[in-house]
């Protein structure tokens with residue numbers, strides 16, 4: 254797997270494709286907004302005009318797309334992956350989607366004789382840039398083993414979780430926890446501020462105790478400054494809460510904390526914060542406290 258395709262050069266895909274290039278992989282890239290490929294071409298990537306053209310050229314193609322609709326359209330749409338996938342070729346979708354979307358893609362690829370692996374990732378922009386992602390793979394075990402050299406470049410640890418859907422579910426559970434934590438953190442920062450405490454002191458106190466974590470440490474200082482440069486866009490976090498809640502529905506599991514967090518992220522989107530970092534949900538807690 255030395256010559257690979259890469260579809261989707263957003264925040265994550267760009268960093269992951271750059272790491273592949275830096276570690277000697279020959280990479281052919283495609284992005285819906287083609288101009289975003291230019292930076293990769295300068296670093297040595299080839300460009301193809303459609304997903305089908307990437308798959309035609311490469312035996313293995315990775316994808317990192319925004320959501321289920323994007324993941325499905327890149328595979329099943331015009332000039333999509335399905336037009337060129339065939340026996341001997343493989344497709345590895347690293348986007349965060351629900352298990353049903355992943356299964357539909359898996360069935361589509363299998364119907365043409367191709368191999369499929371889902372491999373969503375835990376970790377954000379910086380871990381993607383540093384090759385420190387955690388890869389949550391499921392599907393074709395042989396393909397997982399073939400893809401390990403590429404995963405080792407993009408990530409610090411890979412898990413193989415069994416049948417298609419398990420990677421998607423694991424990723425949704427992780428991000429549901431993260432989204433709920435971010436809301437509790439935002440409300441705490443707002444409550445500290447509103448009740449006359451110094452939020453910076455709250456960060457110092459949190460960092461010394463049992464609930465210290467890299468997310469609070471990394472996001473806290475910029476949240477206090479109302480600064481939300483997008484590492485993980487809020488619209489994607491809300492998508493993940495929505496998909497995790499649907500998984501809860503399927504399993505008749507009551508998840509009131511996650512449901513409340515989803516509402517806060519929806520409110521954030523309605524406030525025009527969808528493209529800001531998901532920590533911008535802090536503006537939602539500030540907004541509700543300012544009305545009292």
Ligand code: NAP
Pocket residue numbers: 260261262263264265266284285286287289317318319320322323326327347348349350374375376377378484485486489490
């Ligand atoms: P992003 O910066 O918003 O990039 C999204 C990518 O999807 C872009 O390449 C975009 O193309 C493409 N896209 C969107 N709709 C499309 C469509 N209908 N057809 C074809 N391409 C389409 O998102 P990201 O942060 O890189 O995230 C990508 C995936 O990784 C998401 O599933 C996200 O949940 C997941 N993830 C993100 C993070 C993170 O911290 N950012 C961490 C772990 C997992 P254009 O450039 O043309 O818009």
